Amino acid sequence: MPLNKVKSAEVAATPKRQHKADAKAAAHPHAKPRPLTRIQREKQDIILEAALEVFSVHGFRGATIDQIAEVAGMSKPNLLYYFPRKEEIHRRLMAALLETWLAPLQEMNADGDPFPEIRSYIRRKLEMARDYPRESRLFANEMLQGAPRIIEMIEVDLKNLVDEKAKVLLGWMDQGKLARTDPYHLIFSIWATTQHYADFDVQVRAVLGPSRGGEGRFEDAARYLEHLFLYGLTPRPRP
Amino acid sequence: MPLNKVKSAEVAATPKRQHKADAKAAAHPHAKPRPLTRIQREKQDIILEAALEVFSVHGFRGATIDQIAEVAGMSKPNLLYYFPRKEEIHRRLMAALLETWLAPLQEMNADGDPFPEIRSYIRRKLEMARDYPRESRLFANEMLQGAPRIIEMIEVDLKNLVDEKAKVLLGWMDQGKLARTDPYHLIFSIWATTQHYADFDVQVRAVLGPSRGGEGRFEDAARYLEHLFLYGLTPRPRP
DNA sequence: AGAAATTTTGACCAGTTGGAAAAATGTTAG
DNA sequence: CTAACATTTTTCCAACTGGTCAAAATTTCT
Numbered sequence: 001m002p003l004n005k006v007k008s009a010e011v012a013a014t015p016k017r018q019h020k021a022d023a024k025a026a027a028h029p030h031a032k033p034r035p036l037t038r039i040q041r042e043k044q045d046i047i048l049e050a051a052l053e054v055f056s057v058h059g060f061r062g063a064t065i066d067q068i069a070e071v072a073g074m075s076k077p078n079l080l081y082y083f084p085r086k087e088e089i090h091r092r093l094m095a096a097l098l099e100t101w102l103a104p105l106q107e108m109n110a111d112g113d114p115f116p117e118i119r120s121y122i123r124r125k126l127e128m129a130r131d132y133p134r135e136s137r138l139f140a141n142e143m144l145q146g147a148p149r150i151i152e153m154i155e156v157d158l159k160n161l162v163d164e165k166a167k168v169l170l171g172w173m174d175q176g177k178l179a180r181t182d183p184y185h186l187i188f189s190i191w192a193t194t195q196h197y198a199d200f201d202v203q204v205r206a207v208l209g210p211s212r213g214g215e216g217r218f219e220d221a222a223r224y225l226e227h228l229f230l231y232g233l234t235p236r237p238r239p
Numbered sequence: 240m241p242l243n244k245v246k247s248a249e250v251a252a253t254p255k256r257q258h259k260a261d262a263k264a265a266a267h268p269h270a271k272p273r274p275l276t277r278i279q280r281e282k283q284d285i286i287l288e289a290a291l292e293v294f295s296v297h298g299f300r301g302a303t304i305d306q307i308a309e310v311a312g313m314s315k316p317n318l319l320y321y322f323p324r325k326e327e328i329h330r331r332l333m334a335a336l337l338e339t340w341l342a343p344l345q346e347m348n349a350d351g352d353p354f355p356e357i358r359s360y361i362r363r364k365l366e367m368a369r370d371y372p373r374e375s376r377l378f379a380n381e382m383l384q385g386a387p388r389i390i391e392m393i394e395v396d397l398k399n400l401v402d403e404k405a406k407v408l409l410g411w412m413d414q415g416k417l418a419r420t421d422p423y424h425l426i427f428s429i430w431a432t433t434q435h436y437a438d439f440d441v442q443v444r445a446v447l448g449p450s451r452g453g454e455g456r457f458e459d460a461a462r463y464l465e466h467l468f469l470y471g472l473t474p475r476p477r478p
Numbered sequence: 479a480g481a482a483a484t485t486t487t488g489a490c491c492a493g494t495t496g497g498a499a500a501a502a503t504g505t506t507a508g
Numbered sequence: 509c510t511a512a513c514a515t516t517t518t519t520c521c522a523a524c525t526g527g528t529c530a531a532a533a534t535t536t537c538t
Contacts, residue, residue, distance in 0.1 A: 077529090078485075140439075143438065158445070179474045185459060185460050193428045196427060206398060212423070220421055232470040233469065235415055235416065317515075
């Protein structure tokens with residue numbers, strides 16, 4: 001018996017009519033799902049894009065289907081024709097997000113040298129914060145709520161990946177190529193410092209002020225982080 | 240004319256009856272506000288505590304008065320007797336939060352030596368993440384939404400404080416006591432790395448696993464961060 | 479073109495939400 | 509004790525929410 005989804009055993013107190021698609025799928029569990037039409041793919045993309053916009057700001061509970069529909073430029077029932085329920089939209093978004101999210105770390109290569117590898121990992125994460133801030137906020141929102149909808153993926157896929165990369169880091173430390181520190185917290189600190197520029201963007205810009213809060217802030221951040229992770233704050237004698 | 244609150248000039252499309260307290264205050268702008276009774280102070284505290292619990296998880300929009308009332312153990316109308324509207328509760332929470340939030344940075348002392356000062360700043364922030372995770376999440380939630388309700392405080396109070404401390408850091412750098420880097424991003428990185436342990440707590444615990452995800456994780460984090468900020472990741476020859 | 483399938487709309491619904499009003503119940507100073 | 513005040517409960521409401529449904533409009537396929 002699978003350990004998850006135990007909830008389905010609950011007695012359905014309210015008989016809750018099912019959505020057409022659900023009903024059809026239940027009737028013919030082996031019916032091949034009709035391939036998506038062009039319109040279906042296009043509209044689903046529009047909806048997901050709009051949902052990203054809304055969910056990333058207000059979180060799951062705070063976002064409404066009406067809002068998403070409005071941003072997507074369609075009526076609520078029309079939106080619900082493509083996604084039978086709010087949760088479904090969010091689920092799709094999160095599934096896509098997790099893949100994007102893991103990719104940069106996956107690229108960290110054990111055969112490379114630690115500093116180029118770590119440096120370009122930081123760069124990639126910082127670029128993601130710059131180019132996909134909504135995705136970053138969506139993820140943060142889910143985390144703040146205790147990740148109820150993705151905890152399993154975090155506990156399995158993400159954990160496995162980090163375990164693997166922590167070993168890589170340990171390997172480098174054993175070879176004396178990297179200071180001996182906690183590889184897990186090292187990874188956390190890279191996540192934290194880079195995602196900060198997406199999640200706390202308002203604060204960063206407000207504090208930097210108009211003169212330094214422009215696009216250049218990402219380059220400044222990259223330079224600073226590079227220095228921090230390489231040398232820390234101890235002053236070094238001028239060459 | 241004050242620059243904020245311009246919205247009151249909007250034509251009130253719906254005549255929206257005002258709350259009793261509001262009406263009273265408007266009628267006698269100089270009437271001295273009756274001092275709070277014991278019960279009032281106690282109940283307000285209970286409500287704020289409950290609101291912190293709920294707002295920190297679901298954000299402003301996602302939280303409901305009913306939820307807060309239930310956590311506070313009272314009826315919704317009863318709660319509304321103490322705080323005329325949802326926004327008011329949130330405002331009070333944020334005002335109190337900001338003070339708590341700025342305190343640790345304020346303690347950073349220009350006359351001290353940079354490393355002890357920075358180290359203990361990191362410690363204090365990490366302790367806050369450990370001891371007040373809900374406050375941290377409340378703050379993060381507000382940031383994710385673009386800080387609509389506290390942007391002014393961020394732009395003024397927080398910015399001024401950071402400007403001041405950035406000067407302190409620059410002073411240390413000029414004295415050669417601290418590596419020359421961007422003081423603003425230095426402060427950001429301290430915020431990011433420490434608050435991460437509150438805001439992304441689920442993730443941290445999931446990735447560390449049961450063996451290392453216990454309370455000890457904060458000590459591990461402190462050790463790691465100390466090393467990171469002091470020396471970075473460059474390996475140093477053994478003494 | 480015309481039938482079949484897909485997409486869109488408008489009307490609708492039950493439950494939730496923020497909030498108001500008033501009546502009922504304490505509490506306290508004189 | 510009792511009048512004045514503070515607190516709590518009950519009832520209520522309009523707007524919003526997630527979601528359904530049948531019919532109409534449009535697109536696709538033959």
